[in-house]
Amino acid sequence: MNTRKLGSTGITTGALGLGLMGMSGMYGPSDEAESLATIQAAVDRGVTLLDTGDFYGMGHNELLLGRALKTLDRDRVLISVKFGAQRGPDGSWLGYDARPAAVKTALAYTLNRLGVDHIDIYRPARLDPAVPIEETVGAIAEMVQAGYVRHIGLSEVGAETIRRAHAVHPITDLQIEYSLISRGIEGSILPTLRELGIGVTAYGVLSRGLISGHWSTERQSVGTDFRNHSPRFQGENLAQNLALVDALRAVAEARGVSVAQIAIAWVLAQGEDIVPLVGARRLDRLDEALGSLEVGLTAEDLAQIEKAVPKDAAAGSRYAAEQMASLDSER
């Protein structure tokens, strides 16, 4: 697999990373054996960046990755972990805690669950509104000094927070949603990252499956699926968004590739500083996602894609209103 330099703190990673969130209930039930096989196959095929969060399944996702690591070469992979989101035993969301003591406590538990002695990129999942970012990043920087963390990342924060954090300790990357239908970072965030030499790990490149070509009005999400509450997957919004997918499908078919592949390839084409995190949780989905690396898009292809899916054409916000209000990146 081609590699990309992620930020300017010395990380080189496979051009696509694997996000494990969907393997712990965020998109309904998943199969553990299939999840482990998907992680192993991804690494065998050149994926090096594995992304998790301590709150994905309340520890389940880290325990899963810990099991996968038993058959992987730890030194060949880069483990990215988010912390700070508070959740109850029933999965309810209780806010964020990124105080220095919480940083160190969460990290200690994470190291044990994963069975490793360091995390490659450690990041707060969201800005804790009660804690200055300098204090959170300062505490992670102490953990870098102590050898428990190698690099510091951020997630879903805006330009001003990025600058304040980077002034305390060099930031490797910002993890943030970026896709054909979520292009908000192109305003002030991406130019700030480029000015400071900070990379992007892009999530939601398929808008959580909406623009994968595998979603339809007939498809029912079950259980705790995030998509049950996502504005983009409801009623009229869904119909409008699937019409965009139909337009994208025509471009993909003309190129002889799948909808998911052209959507991921579009993100890959937005800059060498961007590493898309794909959320495959099955071998067939992984296979399809990795095929996007072979899709070289020309300027003409990019123009056709953006004609099919114009900027800001999506119906509905990327999160429900309450969660949108908690995003520093949306201020």
Ligand SMILES: NC(=O)c1ccc[n+]([C@@H]2O[C@H](COP(=O)([O-])OP(=O)(O)OC[C@H]3O[C@@H](n4cnc5c(N)ncnc54)[C@H](OP(=O)(O)O)[C@@H]3O)[C@@H](O)[C@H]2O)c1
């Ligand atoms: N920092 C943050 O705030 C944040 C937020 C969300 C996610 N993330 C990270 O980013 C990762 C990816 O995010 P995401 O899961 O929302 O990404 P995504 O790639 O937009 O959506 C993944 C979903 O798309 C569907 N899909 C259909 N075809 C696919 C294909 N060929 N390859 C992959 N997926 C396909 C799958 O759903 P079905 O299996 O149901 O078809 C899958 O669960 C997460 O695992 C997590 O590590 C970070």
